[in-house]
Amino acid sequence: MTNLSELPLRDDLVGQLPYGAPQAVVPVALNVNENTHGIPEDVAHDIVARVAAAVLSVNRYPDREFTELRESFARYLGHGLDASNIWAANGSNEVLQHILQAFGGPGRSLLGFTPTYSMYPLLAAGTGTEWIGVPRAADYTITPDAAAAAMREHQPDIVFLCSPNNPTGTPLGLDVIEAVYAASQYENGAAIVVVDEAYAEFSPEGTPSALTLLPGRPRLLVSRTMSKAFAFAGARVGYLAADAAVTDALRLVRLPYHLSAFTQAAANAALAHSEEMLGMVGEIREQRDRLLRELRALGYAPYDSASNFVLFGGVEDPHAVFEALLARGILIREVSLPGQLRVTAGTETETTAFLEALAAVGPNGRGPSAE
Structure with missing residues (x-):
């Protein structure tokens, strides 16, 4: 089978790696900064209705x-x-x-x-x-x-x-x-x-x-x-x-x-439905700010964030912590920054699950009292 190195790639693409974030089916996915709140049901019905109407003219190119x-x-x-x-x-x-x-x-x-x-x-x-x-x-x-x-x-x-x-x-x-x-x-x-x-x-x-x-x-x-x-x-x-x-x-x-x-x-x-669609933004901000508070309380060093995620330092072994959390069904993000990991602000339940799991695995992935 031909592999990438055997193909006549452009010189400036040789050795490059594609963008990729870990994808796994887990109970709590907090790794790619998605909005973990679902679309309101009435908005979903309107979206479906408009997409269904578009099907009737799909034999023609769109605008x-x-x-x-x-x-x-x-x-x-x-x-x-x-x-x-x-x-x-x-x-x-x-x-x-x-x-x-x-x-x-x-x-x-x-x-x-x-x-x-x-x-x-x-x-x-x-x-x-x-x-x-x-x-x-x-x-x-x-x-x-x-x-x-x-x-x-x-x-x-x-x-x-x-x-x-x-x-x-x-x-x-x-x-x-x-x-x-x-x-x-x-x-x-x-x-x-x-x-x-x-x-x-x-x-x-x-x-x-x-x-x-x-x-x-x-x-x-x-x-x-x-x-x-x-x-x-x-x-x-x-x-x-x-x-x-x-x-x-x-x-x-x-x-x-x-x-x-x-x-x-x-x-x-x-x-x-923009007003309704953005109705969950306030709750996400609350969970982000909660992450900042509780990560500090756990001894980590989170950075100020104006987004829906938090980068935090003070992690002794980022990969081990990542794997330990994944084993507990929680997926966050390794970001190739020494001693740091990133987590998305999820729902209140998801945020709680992450914080409890992080407290259990500790900064080295082996528990808070592991040497």
Whole structure:
């Protein structure tokens, strides 16, 4: 049987590994930052009804411009946006890929502040774009001065700012975004600045979005997803807001009819119930804050989080703890950061199960009193 090493891969893909998170059927899955709350039943019925109606015309291609969906997203986001400012694709990863296909590529570079979302360098590799990882401070924060200095030093063609950051949960101030944008105009060109707000809805109430910075900044893009707060991970719907010229640019690289009629119908139904769909966000914030409190009480060192997950240090043997929790039916995430693990804020029951199991296995996976 032919193996990967025998295939004529592009040189820049040789040795690369695909994105992957452990998948296992367990009672408590808290590893990929899903919304563990189910969709409300009445919303589910509306989604099913709209998808069923779409079946009647599935012999025809869907609306290539997904006009109704772009209008729905514009209404949801507000901030004076209209359909011309909206783009959407099959998950925010595809949105980011479109950006790299349009503005990246061979001879161009993408900058991010590490550790950050592990898909960024993979998307860069897939589009032949050079990846530049600039380390964050020890507490995973970024200051405006440090961000601007990185921009001046590397002069990337694109920069991805994860807000709040994955896998650390770190909030990102608007002052950092403003500093990056101000430093993104070079003597011989300018950068595309992308703020990835996949977890924005979980930030404390009143936290301003990068959407407020869009006016007057034609190279600023704000990416979002329905996977997290909308409990829509399986539907694969991501979107962004930007200057209308940006959405025109993304049309150059998208595949024809890239959003199916079923995807459009389901997303429109969910957005029509956005208030109800987001009704569980408050409870998720409560469980996140509970994780922060109780992990500290157990002797761990959780990092401040504005997302639906918590990264925590003080783990003597992360892999052993991961395996010990998995043996108890609880799946969390190894993140390749020394002494640290990440856990999603689940329901109250799931969070309790995790905390009790962690207390039982201890920081080395062999129990709290093991030497």
